Amino acid sequence: MSDVYAELTWRELIHQSTDDAGLPGWLAERPRTVYAGFDPTADSLHVGHLMAVNILRRFQRAGHRAIALLGGATGMIGDPSGRSQERNLLGEDELRANIAGMERQIRRLLEVDDSPRSALVLDNFDWMGRFGYLEFLRDVGKHFPVNVMLTKDSVKSRLERTDSGLSYTEFSYMLLQAYDFVYLNERHGCELQVGGSDQWGNITAGIDLARRLRGAQLYGMTCPLLTKSDGAKMGKTESGAVWLAPERTSPYQFYQYWINLDDADVGRCLRFFTDLDQAELEGVVAQHEQDPGQRGAQRRLAVELTRLVHGAEGLAAAQRATDVFFGAELGDLTDAQLTEIFADVPSSRLGRDRLAGEGLAVVDALCEAGLAKSKGEARRTITQGGAYVNNRRVESPDARLTPDDLAGRAALVLRTGKKRYAVLCFA
């Protein structure tokens, strides 16, 4: 059993715990069972979830037992923590699909097998779903003083807002999560809950409940929220969250997200997410500071994470695509290569006859491909030197495309700016 507390500390993954002094020894004593919860709000995890999963991984590798709890029940209610507005309730079918998707990913990231130290993936609907309302009020609700509940940040901040209320349903969320902890303790010997710092209130609610209900001493630990140096949430792009599911965020896009990370954030992310040990990590960071132009830290981060999430093959595909996107002029590629590499890029089909004769005006092509909203904009972009065909700059706004411009048998690649691509297929 390795010292997971020390590791979490140097990785700066501990934001707050219920017992800073006692936890290291407590964890060293014997294998413990630790859990983190995930509400099934979508059918895939996103980068924001990676923190908690990653912490479970570290516990597991250090010899402890990890439980990933999917909130089939709590997900029906909606956690007000970190939320400024009341949530929309999800339907049961949607929840089930979401749980299935998230469970598949968690199973890949944690070690789940038949061994006794296997991680567990549980769904709290399995026990919460059977609870009767009266029974719950008597057995659980009785132990929650409302005045204490009202002091929790998640509740307080919502009540202070005049533009959004808080329903009784969401108000009750913390009772459910608190009960989960007690249940997992009873059934699976779980004694430690981890989560993002916004989960503190819910975690301590569980600890309080366990003490009152069973006289048990449980522990809690939170990790910092994943934010960027500019305060924005990490894992968000203009087009939305960065997902782990390749159908939602392709390996290439995933890889690029990390490659593009600000210098200011890359060190933290390496510490948070990768398995590099302290010495190696410091080496990578030092080298990066010496020669930031190499983007060594970003590259390493992107490689490690893409491999973790998408496997060696996903990583290879992402790197192939990157080489082409940021490489020189596109030569002869087969359509199969084009299709694979440009899978992430919007593509349009046009009739082959459009290339015949005079050819197709580049201006029109940019519009068709969605790279320009109007011909005026397309013309402007070209004039300013920002349009490319097969990675070669278009010189004149009157330029036209003919069959000679095809990069493959039937397709060519348009680009505006540094990295907005589109493929045109001429069938």
Added chain:
RNA sequence: GGGGGGUUUCCCGAGCGGUCAAAGGGGUCAGACUGUAAAUCUGAUGGCAACGCCUUCGCAGGUUCGAAUCCUGCACCCCCCA
């Protein structure tokens, strides 16, 4: 119910009856620099068959040679007094 203020382009915001496709800022998009970063600088920023034409200043009418600008009605928002 009474009184006052407001509604402008992606957002904020200026706008004398003509010279207004509409200042300025933000954003966005290109370019330069660089490192696929940040910062900075430059340019662009309603549409189109483009020295011209068309559409746009809450909505509908009206006055006028001419309306974002004046008048009438309507809608929505804000403030003050009840």
